[in-house]
Amino acid sequence: MMLWVAIKATLGLAVLSQPEGSWRAVLDLAGGPLPFAVRIDRAGRGWRGELCNGVKCQRFSKVRVVGDSVILENADYAATMTAALRGDSLVGHYHNVGSNGPRTIPFRAARGRWPITRAPTSLVGRWDATYFQDLETSPRVFEFRNTLAGIEGTLITSTSDYGPFSGTASADSFAIGYFDGSFVYLITGQLKGDTLRGIFHAGLKTQTPWVAVRSTGAPHLKSPTEITSADTTEPFRFRFPDLRGRLVGNDDPRFKGKVVLVDVFGTWCPTCHDGMPGLLELYHRYRGRGLEIVGLAFEVTGDTAVDAPLVRRYRDKFRIPFPLLLAGTSDVEGIEAALPQLHGAGAFPTIVFLGRDGRVRRVHAGFHGLAAGDQHQRQVREFEEEIEKLLDEKRER
Amino acid sequence: MIRFLPVALLVSNLAAQIPPDVTMERSGFVSWLKTGSNSPLFAIAQQRVGEGLRLGPTDADIPLSGVDEHRVFPGTAGLVLEGPDGRRPIGRGGPHRIGRYALYLSGRQGTVLTVFGDSAAKEPPGYYDYDASMVFTGPLIRLAAPKQLRILGSDGIEVEATEVGSVIVPLGGRTSLRVLRIPFSGGDESDLEIYFRDETNGNGTYPAGRFVSLYPLPNGQFRLNFNRARNPFCAYSSVYPCPAPWRGNTLRAAITAGERYSGGGLQTVPTEPAE
Numbered sequence: 012m013m014l015w016v017a018i019k020a021t022l023g024l025a026v027l028s029q030p031e032g033s034w035r036a037v038l039d040l041a042g043g044p045l046p047f048a049v050r051i052d053r054a055g056r057g058w059r060g061e062l063c064n065g066v067k068c069q070r071f072s073k074v075r076v077v078g079d080s081v082i083l084e085n086a087d088y089a090a091t092m093t094a095a096l097r098g099d100s101l102v103g104h105y106h107n108v109g110s111n112g113p114r115t116i117p118f119r120a121a122r123g124r125w126p127i128t129r130a131p132t133s134l135v136g137r138w139d140a141t142y143f144q145d146l147e148t149s150p151r152v153f154e155f156r157n158t159l160a161g162i163e164g165t166l167i168t169s170t171s172d173y174g175p176f177s178g179t180a181s182a183d184s185f186a187i188g189y190f191d192g193s194f195v196y197l198i199t200g201q202l203k204g205d206t207l208r209g210i211f212h213a214g215l216k217t218q219t220p221w222v223a224v225r226s227t228g229a230p231h232l233k234s235p236t237e238i239t240s241a242d243t244t245e246p247f248r249f250r251f252p253d254l255r256g257r258l259v260g261n262d263d264p265r266f267k268g269k270v271v272l273v274d275v276f277g278t279w280c281p282t283c284h285d286g287m288p289g290l291l292e293l294y295h296r297y298r299g300r301g302l303e304i305v306g307l308a309f310e311v312t313g314d315t316a317v318d319a320p321l322v323r324r325y326r327d328k329f330r331i332p333f334p335l336l337l338a339g340t341s342d343v344e345g346i347e348a349a350l351p352q353l354h355g356a357g358a359f360p361t362i363v364f365l366g367r368d369g370r371v372r373r374v375h376a377g378f379h380g381l382a383a384g385d386q387h388q389r390q391v392r393e394f395e396e397e398i399e400k401l402l403d404e405k406r407e408r
Numbered sequence: 409m410i411r412f413l414p415v416a417l418l419v420s421n422l423a424a425q426i427p428p429d430v431t432m433e434r435s436g437f438v439s440w441l442k443t444g445s446n447s448p449l450f451a452i453a454q455q456r457v458g459e460g461l462r463l464g465p466t467d468a469d470i471p472l473s474g475v476d477e478h479r480v481f482p483g484t485a486g487l488v489l490e491g492p493d494g495r496r497p498i499g500r501g502g503p504h505r506i507g508r509y510a511l512y513l514s515g516r517q518g519t520v521l522t523v524f525g526d527s528a529a530k531e532p533p534g535y536y537d538y539d540a541s542m543v544f545t546g547p548l549i550r551l552a553a554p555k556q557l558r559i560l561g562s563d564g565i566e567v568e569a570t571e572v573g574s575v576i577v578p579l580g581g582r583t584s585l586r587v588l589r590i591p592f593s594g595g596d597e598s599d600l601e602i603y604f605r606d607e608t609n610g611n612g613t614y615p616a617g618r619f620v621s622l623y624p625l626p627n628g629q630f631r632l633n634f635n636r637a638r639n640p641f642c643a644y645s646s647v648y649p650c651p652a653p654w655r656g657n658t659l660r661a662a663i664t665a666g667e668r669y670s671g672g673g674l675q676t677v678p679t680e681p682a683e
Contacts (some may be wrong), residue, residue, distance in 0.1 A: 311499055
């Protein structure tokens with residue numbers, strides 16, 4: 012009898028010890044757990060999986076199961092999560108390597124899905140926040156709403172949003188996180204009267220206190236068009252190799268007389284990944300009327316052998332039909348040296364709008380993605396209006 | 409009044425147990441030291457790029473055996489690496505490969521080039537046994553007016569840090585330790601760091617001192633775990649400049665916790681405290 016129980020237990024463990032299914036996952040930051048979801052499925056003889064923040068999911072580049080270890084890889088950010096599978100739990104760590112060594116954050120997961128919790132009406136809406144850093148304060152905007160997956164929020168800066176945060180909320184407090192394999196963010200807060208107070212957690216142990224009040228509608232952030240300026244007196248010049256090594260410049264016939272959006276991006280930049288579907292939509296909608304787009308990739312190494320495969324993967328991921336050029340390295344000096352007509356460039360992505368005469372009409376620093384809600388919609392409208400206006404300009408003779 | 413108190417229960421219950429997060433941190437760090445292409449144990453040279461550096465020949469700024477002459481210099485479009493195969497831009501980070509060597513560029517106040525070989529000069533030095541009595545929890549006593557100052561980080565690269573306050577620990581009497589916020593390059597992250605000296609320096613640990621991070625807790629307190637103390641990179645290789653000890657951060661006690669020192673590294677270490 013005892014032997015039978017032992018065998019059953021062993022078999023039971025063997026059956027349970029498969030990683031497929033939905034997982035409620037957290038990174039254990041110093042200030043509390045950052046929640047997200049993981050889904051693992053069989054794919055032929057191997058495995059595949061995705062990482063989700065609320066309704067937004069992204070594929071792991073590779074999922075491996077070695078013995079009782081599950082290894083979830085995100086090649087875009089050279090990051091891995093390695094965990095031991097113990098029946099209904101995964102316990103391990105998230106790991107990626109920077110210049111000062113590895114960043115290691117405890118990771119754990121339990122089988123199942125996160126319960127759906129909704130944001131109280133007292134929290135839903137737009138809040139003007141102020142971060143209290145050591146030497147200064149700086150503005151942010153929070154937006155909270157309810158989706159089919161429950162509470163969703165985001166954090167908006169002058170140039171971008173931080174993606175869709177998901178998590179939990181009660182009558183007067185909330186904890187929502189965003190983790191995409193690179194960014195590790197958690198916002199915790201409490202409502203007291205008409206004021207929200209809380210902590211913004213970045214990575215394992217960085218914490219920034221903040222205070223927020225209901226947005227009145229008055230501008231709280233700097234406009235994305237006021238951050239980077241450009242020389243508008245002459246056509247905007249660029250000339251860089253494409254992925255086949257052929258030099259492509261602003262004087263290429265495909266751009267002549269066209270309205271051109273120059274997308275300054277990097278494959279390492281999550282906000283650029285967020286922004287690309289919107290750019291593709293604009294491209295397909297307006298191309299017949301004379302819109303062109305060119306992507307200028309500013310990568311980490313500047314080494315074609317390293318960078319070109321990354322840009323190819325980015326191109327293939329989004330099925331990008333317009334040219335992507337290897338423009339240089341992603342540090343500020345690299346951008347300024349490659350594009351000397353831009354001043355104060357540093358936000359990724361930055362979208363430079365060129366009129367049919369090739370001159371700069373607008374520089375939009377950063378990108379507010381879907382998670383930014385109204386800010387995203389306003390940005391889409393502004394892009395469309397600007398493109399329509401530029402398309403309507405007469406061709407230069 | 410003692411401001412930083414030992415976590416008494418941990419002392420009695422967990423004296424021989426390493427918390428899982430510390431185990432993971434150490435294992436990830438040791439693995440990187442042993443195999444990472446930018447592990448300080450692989451470092452063979454570090455210099456400021458300035459107006460340019462020659463690499464390769466025996467009379468070069470950085471001689472690299474088996475490598476033809478290369479140059480790294482600021483070009484019109486950022487830094488350039490030039491060699492027999494032509495020239496190409498190179499950015500911060502890396503690795504940029506030349507033969508069996510990996511080049512990394514770092515630094516905010518002027519670019520610094522570090523060259524790494526393909527094998528470690530020695531084994532990682534290892535750790536003292538975990539000592540739960542070396543874990544303290546308490547408040548960070550914040551400065552009314554935080555001060556900015558330039559220091560060398562643990563990797564020997566100059567960085568703009570902010571002195572945010574101090575913690576007081578009940579070791580060697582009561583010792584106040586200055587706490588500086590050191591930003592990561594780019595992004596929102598930073599570390600609250602303490603660079604400290606103690607009576608093990610030169611006798612088990614690196615003579616110049618060690619770094620340890622302060623961990624914020626959900627209740628507004630902070631945890632200082634000396635078992636997480638780690639060497640500056642100059643302890644692994646004499647390639648790296650050593651941060652000068654921070655004024656006042658000397659404990660009159662032996663901190664037999666955290667990373668040890670097994671020789672090598674920079675032999676002449678700064679003794680004058682930094683401001």
